[in-house]
Amino acid sequence: MTHSEDTAKKSSAILLLLTMTLLSVFPLDVLLPSFPALAKHFRTTTADISLSISLFAVGISLSQLLIGPLSDVIGRKGLLLAGMAVSIVGATGYILTTEYAWFLFFRMLQAIGCGCFVLSQALVQDLFEGKERDRLRILMVTASGVFISVSPLLGSVLQQALDWPGSFFLFIALAVVVFLKACFMLEDQRPAVTSAQNIFHAYRRVCGNASFLGYWLIAAIAFTCHFSFIVVSPLIFMDQLRMSPYAFSLTLLLYGAAYIIGGIAARVLSSRITPNTQIIVGLGLIFFSGVVMLLISSRLGLSILTVLVPMIICTAGTTIARPIATSKAMDVFADNAGTSASAGNTLVFIFGGLTSALINLSGIDLQTTLALAFLLLSAVALGLNTLINRRPSCRSELARDGRQR
The missing domain is CATH 1.20.1250.20 (MFS general substrate transporter like domains)
Incomplete structure (x- = not known):
C-alpha cells in the first residue's frame, strides 16, 4: 500500500x-x-x-x-x-x-x-x-463534548x-x-486472538488486572466531572437562573468551546510530556476548577460566569486526562480490545450515572456540590494514578515511553 x-x-x-x-x-x-x-x-x-x-x-x-x-x-x-x-x-x-x-x-x-x-x-x-492512537482519542473526546454541547x-x-x-x-x-x-x-477479518474465549472468562481476565481497572477508573472520574455538569445544568441555568431553553442551548455552546481548547492543549502536551504527566496535568486542572468554583461562588454568588468559568477549566482537564487514561487502559489487553472497551465503557457509564445522580439528589447547593465533587474525585484519581505507577510493571512502561520520546 x-x-x-x-x-x-x-x-x-x-x-x-x-x-x-x-x-x-x-x-x-x-x-x-x-x-x-x-x-x-x-x-x-x-x-x-x-x-x-x-x-x-x-x-x-x-x-x-x-x-x-x-x-x-x-x-x-x-x-x-x-x-x-x-x-x-x-x-x-x-x-x-x-x-x-x-x-x-x-x-x-x-x-x-x-x-x-x-x-x-x-x-x-x-x-x-x-501517538497516532492517542491523538485520535483526544480528537474523539473533543468531538464528543462539542456534539453534546451543540x-x-x-x-x-x-x-x-x-x-x-x-x-x-x-x-x-x-x-x-x-x-x-x-x-x-x-475489512471482514477477526482480531488476532489465539483462541475463542467465553464472555465470562474474557471479563474475568481483564477485570482482574489492577492497572486496567485503575486507568479506566481515572477515565471514568474525568468523564463524571463533565457528565455531572451536563445533568445538573438545566437545574442551574433554567430553574435557578431562569434562562429560556433557547438561551440555555446557546450557553452550552460556550461549554463546547472548552472541549476545543482542551483538545488543542492535549495534542500539544501529548508531544511534549509523558502520558503519566499528561494525566496529572488534566486531573490537576479538574482539582483547580473545584477550587475556583468554591472561591468565586462564595464571593460573587450564583451566575452564568461563576458556573461556566470553572467548568471551562474542568472540561479542559477532562479532555487532557481522559483520552490518555483510556489509551493506557486499552493497551493493557490489546488482544482483547472489544472486551476491554466494553468493560471500561460500562464502568465509565455506571460511575458517571451514579455520581451525577447523587449530586442531583443532594440537599446542598448544586454549585457547591459540584465544586466539592470535583475536588474529591480529582484527588481520588490522582491517588489512583500514583498507586498504579508505583507498581514495577508500570514503572518499566513509563521508562520505555520516555525512551521512545
Missing part, C-alpha cells in the same frame, strides 16, 4: 469513528427539546417520555457488554453492521407508531443497536498505533423545522452513512 493510499484509508477511518462518536450522543441530547411534543403525540406526560432515556441507557449498557467480547471472536465489521441495522429499525419504529408502549419498545431496540458504538474504541486499537440547539432547530420526527430522520440518515461506510471500508 502506497503512502497516499494509507493516508486516505486512515482519513476514511477517522471520519467513520467521528460519525460513530456523534451518533453515540445524538439519541439522548438532541431529543430533549422535543419532550413536550412527544408527550402530546403519545398522549402521555413528559415524565413518561423521560423514562425512555433511562431505558435507552439500560439497553445500550446491556448490549455493549455482549458486543465487545463477541467482536474479539467474530470480528468488528459484522457486529457494527448488525447494530446499525437494528438501530435504524428502532428509529424508524418511533416515527411509524402512535402508541406509547411501542415507543418504549422501539426506544429499547434502538439502544440495543447503538451498543455497537462501543466498538469505536476497539477500532481505534485495531487501526492505529502509538445537540440541544440542533434539537431545537429540528423541532421547529420538522417537529419531533426531525431528530429521528437525522439519526436514520447518519446511521445509514455509518452502515455504508463500514460496509465498504472495514
Whole structure:
C-alpha cells in the first residue's frame, strides 16, 4: 500500500469513528427539546417520555457488554453492521407508531443497536498505533463534548423545522452513512486472538488486572466531572437562573468551546510530556476548577460566569486526562480490545450515572456540590494514578515511553 493510499484509508477511518462518536450522543441530547411534543403525540406526560432515556441507557449498557467480547471472536465489521441495522429499525419504529408502549419498545431496540458504538474504541486499537492512537482519542473526546454541547440547539432547530420526527430522520440518515461506510471500508477479518474465549472468562481476565481497572477508573472520574455538569445544568441555568431553553442551548455552546481548547492543549502536551504527566496535568486542572468554583461562588454568588468559568477549566482537564487514561487502559489487553472497551465503557457509564445522580439528589447547593465533587474525585484519581505507577510493571512502561520520546 502506497503512502497516499494509507493516508486516505486512515482519513476514511477517522471520519467513520467521528460519525460513530456523534451518533453515540445524538439519541439522548438532541431529543430533549422535543419532550413536550412527544408527550402530546403519545398522549402521555413528559415524565413518561423521560423514562425512555433511562431505558435507552439500560439497553445500550446491556448490549455493549455482549458486543465487545463477541467482536474479539467474530470480528468488528459484522457486529457494527448488525447494530446499525437494528438501530435504524428502532428509529424508524418511533416515527411509524402512535402508541406509547411501542415507543418504549422501539426506544429499547434502538439502544440495543447503538451498543455497537462501543466498538469505536476497539477500532481505534485495531487501526492505529502509538501517538497516532492517542491523538485520535483526544480528537474523539473533543468531538464528543462539542456534539453534546451543540445537540440541544440542533434539537431545537429540528423541532421547529420538522417537529419531533426531525431528530429521528437525522439519526436514520447518519446511521445509514455509518452502515455504508463500514460496509465498504472495514475489512471482514477477526482480531488476532489465539483462541475463542467465553464472555465470562474474557471479563474475568481483564477485570482482574489492577492497572486496567485503575486507568479506566481515572477515565471514568474525568468523564463524571463533565457528565455531572451536563445533568445538573438545566437545574442551574433554567430553574435557578431562569434562562429560556433557547438561551440555555446557546450557553452550552460556550461549554463546547472548552472541549476545543482542551483538545488543542492535549495534542500539544501529548508531544511534549509523558502520558503519566499528561494525566496529572488534566486531573490537576479538574482539582483547580473545584477550587475556583468554591472561591468565586462564595464571593460573587450564583451566575452564568461563576458556573461556566470553572467548568471551562474542568472540561479542559477532562479532555487532557481522559483520552490518555483510556489509551493506557486499552493497551493493557490489546488482544482483547472489544472486551476491554466494553468493560471500561460500562464502568465509565455506571460511575458517571451514579455520581451525577447523587449530586442531583443532594440537599446542598448544586454549585457547591459540584465544586466539592470535583475536588474529591480529582484527588481520588490522582491517588489512583500514583498507586498504579508505583507498581514495577508500570514503572518499566513509563521508562520505555520516555525512551521512545
